[in-house]
Amino acid sequence: MPASPPAEEPALHVEELDVTYGRALSALRSVSLTVPHGGVVALLGANGAGKSTLLRAVSGTLRLHRGAITGGRIRYGDTALDGRDPVAAVRAGVVQVPEGRRVFAGLTVDENLRSGGLGLGRRSPALVRAGRERVFAFFPRLAERTHQAAGLLSGGEQQMLAIGRALMAAPRLLLLDEPSLGLAPLMVHRIAEVVREINAQGTAVLLVEQNAGMALSLADHAHVLEVGEVRLSGPAGELARTDAVRRLYLGEETGTDRPSDAGQGVA
Ligand SMILES: Nc1ncnc2c1ncn2[C@@H]1O[C@H](COP(=O)(O)OP(=O)(O)OP(=O)(O)O)[C@@H](O)[C@H]1O
Ligand SMILES: [Mg+2]
Numbered sequence: 001m002p003a004s005p006p007a008e009e010p011a012l013h014v015e016e017l018d019v020t021y022g023r024a025l026s027a028l029r030s031v032s033l034t035v036p037h038g039g040v041v042a043l044l045g046a047n048g049a050g051k052s053t054l055l056r057a058v059s060g061t062l063r064l065h066r067g068a069i070t071g072g073r074i075r076y077g078d079t080a081l082d083g084r085d086p087v088a089a090v091r092a093g094v095v096q097v098p099e100g101r102r103v104f105a106g107l108t109v110d111e112n113l114r115s116g117g118l119g120l121g122r123r124s125p126a127l128v129r130a131g132r133e134r135v136f137a138f139f140p141r142l143a144e145r146t147h148q149a150a151g152l153l154s155g156g157e158q159q160m161l162a163i164g165r166a167l168m169a170a171p172r173l174l175l176l177d178e179p180s181l182g183l184a185p186l187m188v189h190r191i192a193e194v195v196r197e198i199n200a201q202g203t204a205v206l207l208v209e210q211n212a213g214m215a216l217s218l219a220d221h222a223h224v225l226e227v228g229e230v231r232l233s234g235p236a237g238e239l240a241r242t243d244a245v246r247r248l249y250l251g252e253e254t255g256t257d258r259p260s261d262a263g264q265g266v267a
Helices: 051-059 086-092 109-115 125-138 155-167 185-200 212-218 243-248
Strands: 012-021 025-035 040-045 067-076 079-081 094-097 173-177 204-208 221-226 229-235
Touching (some): 025 040, 025 051, 025 067, 040 051, 040 212, 051 067, 051 086, 051 094, 051 173, 051 204, 079 086, 109 125, 109 155, 125 185, 155 173, 155 185, 185 204
Parallel strands (some): 040 204, 173 204
Antiparallel strands (some): 012 025, 067 079, 221 229
16 A cells, blocks of 8 residues: 655645724735744734734634634635634644733633643543643743642743643644733743744744844744734844834834835845
8 A cells, every 4th residue: 555645734824814803993904924834933013013913813713802804815734714713723733822821810720721722622631641741841830830820820920821721732833922021031031942942843833022033033034014014024034134123123223214214025
């Protein structure tokens, strides 16, 4: 019997995506981007640019925010994602760590972690055990606090838990919404290391960050969103050298002062 060819690892394709909240508010217009298998892609942009909206559309949580995809499409491999079905996204291997952590404050660390595998149907105790061990290897601090209420953890520990909970679903694509927000530099550094390790273990990452320095140091490719549209795209190292990114997102002096100096991108 001939051996079957290895299954191709999927990539995320967002194609000309339009998203609207309610009847009127257009949050994304014709946004296209790709996250290749095993890649790290960063999404930068000011407050309100539409970064979280894009992650919600991919993870199927858009409807929970009364948003809808009104144009374009999202594919993860052969699976069409429609912005309305988080369980379908998780089953396809796409898992989001939401903005602001959103751990279940009244549940213990362990209960929070276990909730991360839900939606995958019945999971074997062995799989759950392996998932917890993987999380504790990344975040030993969580292992010491399994029975503590999540609401009593520090901000950094809650971010660890939010990432750990997502890892319990064994994602192939992890969507991270501002993991560094509000954390001290040492913790930001640790989170960056963990993202790098998770990626090295084969999980692709779509990383939304206000901390452009961190995001561009982790990413292969990056996009800048401005009021719902992709304004700049390119290899992370090249974007980090453009005047607009240096000035607006890395806080550097560049000698120019108009965002339009950035032109149409470097890719
Ligand atoms: N549930 C909602 N209902 C209506 N409008 C919304 C909703 N969520 C977001 N918006 C609007 O959509 C636009 C994009 O918001 P989004 O949260 O995606 O931005 P963001 O880039 O993630 O910003 P931030 O950096 O502040 O998190 C904004 O104008 C915002 O006010
Ligand atoms: Mg956001």
